[in-house]
Amino acid sequence: MTGGNDGTRRTPTAAGEHRAWARELLQHLRPGGRDVRRVVDWLAGAVHAEVSLRDAAGTLLAGTRVPLDESLLAGLGSGRIASAAYEGAGHHVRLVKIGHRAQVCVLAVSRKARFDRHTSDVVTHTAQVIELLLTARETTAAGHRLRRATADLRLAILQLLMVEDTVAARRVAAGLWPGLLDADTACVYVIESEPARRERLLEECLDTTREEALVVRCPAMDGHVIVVSPREATADALRSLVERHPRTFLGGSVRQSLARTAAAYGQAVSALAVARFRADKTAVYAERTHPERLMDPAALRGWTALVLRPLDALPHHTRAELLATTRLGLEFTAVNAAKILGVSRNTVRARMDRVETMLGVDFGDVTARAVVHLALHTQINVVDGRAGTAPGAHAPRLADLLAGPAVGAWAQELLGRLDRDSRNVRRTVRTWIAAGGNAERAARGLGVHPQTVREHVRSAEPVLERRLLTPGTDLYEVVLAHLAVGDLRQPLLAGE
Numbered sequence: 001m002t003g004g005n006d007g008t009r010r011t012p013t014a015a016g017e018h019r020a021w022a023r024e025l026l027q028h029l030r031p032g033g034r035d036v037r038r039v040v041d042w043l044a045g046a047v048h049a050e051v052s053l054r055d056a057a058g059t060l061l062a063g064t065r066v067p068l069d070e071s072l073l074a075g076l077g078s079g080r081i082a083s084a085a086y087e088g089a090g091h092h093v094r095l096v097k098i099g100h101r102a103q104v105c106v107l108a109v110s111r112k113a114r115f116d117r118h119t120s121d122v123v124t125h126t127a128q129v130i131e132l133l134l135t136a137r138e139t140t141a142a143g144h145r146l147r148r149a150t151a152d153l154r155l156a157i158l159q160l161l162m163v164e165d166t167v168a169a170r171r172v173a174a175g176l177w178p179g180l181l182d183a184d185t186a187c188v189y190v191i192e193s194e195p196a197r198r199e200r201l202l203e204e205c206l207d208t209t210r211e212e213a214l215v216v217r218c219p220a221m222d223g224h225v226i227v228v229s230p231r232e233a234t235a236d237a238l239r240s241l242v243e244r245h246p247r248t249f250l251g252g253s254v255r256q257s258l259a260r261t262a263a264a265y266g267q268a269v270s271a272l273a274v275a276r277f278r279a280d281k282t283a284v285y286a287e288r289t290h291p292e293r294l295m296d297p298a299a300l301r302g303w304t305a306l307v308l309r310p311l312d313a314l315p316h317h318t319r320a321e322l323l324a325t326t327r328l329g330l331e332f333t334a335v336n337a338a339k340i341l342g343v344s345r346n347t348v349r350a351r352m353d354r355v356e357t358m359l360g361v362d363f364g365d366v367t368a369r370a371v372v373h374l375a376l377h378t379q380i381n382v383v384d385g386r387a388g389t390a391p392g393a394h395a396p397r398l399a400d401l402l403a404g405p406a407v408g409a410w411a412q413e414l415l416g417r418l419d420r421d422s423r424n425v426r427r428t429v430r431t432w433i434a435a436g437g438n439a440e441r442a443a444r445g446l447g448v449h450p451q452t453v454r455e456h457v458r459s460a461e462p463v464l465e466r467r468l469l470t471p472g473t474d475l476y477e478v479v480l481a482h483l484a485v486g487d488l489r490q491p492l493l494a495g496e
Contacts, residue, residue, distance in 0.1 A: 051064070162324070190269055191238065361494075423456060
């Protein structure tokens, strides 16, 4: 059976011609050609008609807008009818309902010639292809939404750990990753690659750790992936991953309590700097002698309580929020701390300004930052950070803590390494610290070029085995060493 001649397209009678248009239509199901708009345009050319694809609300999704019978559209949209055909205003119109999970759409084809078997077959098969494409698109979109939601949950868990809210972090993780944070301790790893390759690296990290670790895109550094894992096997798995990828590096922390995730992250970043110069491209943070471990523990706790006492009048949740934010703000830049916490940098600065005011310090002074950093990191090792000195006991001062023979010997040995440099790098570092880490101000005091100051400070880093040009524990330990030997003036704090 054949249809009449419409004057523009001969009705095919050979099976070969049927296969030709079918092959053209199937081309649109290939990965590179899955575009509903292109399919609608192809249909318009194939049957010499005006074609539109509309959703149930009448919004045009593809093609050209065609005047249609609204009552029939309503019937198709409600599911009462599956297809319809009518003639009006000199045009023959065919309507086909296309249903998929997201919504019901209507494919409308309007042509001057009647629909014969050929054109009817083309419309029917095209409607099936469009339905497949819409369903695939919705499935793909749903997959993207699911992956994004899962990634957002991982980031939320990391942010909770960063502010020491381990209870909430475990509660969020329990729904999707049961047992992930059941352990009391974990290691933090940071993997660095080129930003363009991070997504692939992230997926491989997820596959490698088999959902037994918290894998997060670093919100602060575009090329970094953060992994928090309580399991020993994770380190070997990540080393194997790094071996397979060029220009990829791994830094890891020592095992820390979950409440010290922020400190562990700082260790991993510090180790990453070393990994860039290692043949195996990996490094674990090297435990070294920290000044606080050389101080009398009871005196250190008592001094910490005195320093932080101005914050004790605050509600518990407010106090905890201010302390956690300030700890991160001292360890990283305000911008990166904000990204890690998921808040604005203005929020970070406002919280730190409040702490500054209450403690009576100026965070523009690097020595003040170092001393408050010491108090904050001591505080998280105390049960509630409010354990004061016994009544009538001598109130410890920073000078007392730094005057111990063990601290003095440590400071002399550390800074003495710089004495071997004939350029008097030790003086440059001391002046640079006193100038708030500002090379221009330090240069004016020394009568040299700012670039000379930067070069001296940079050359001191491998000698001291500590990073100085970025804020954090490394820099603050060098500051404490200068305070211990009397090369810098000790800052005044309201609580002392």
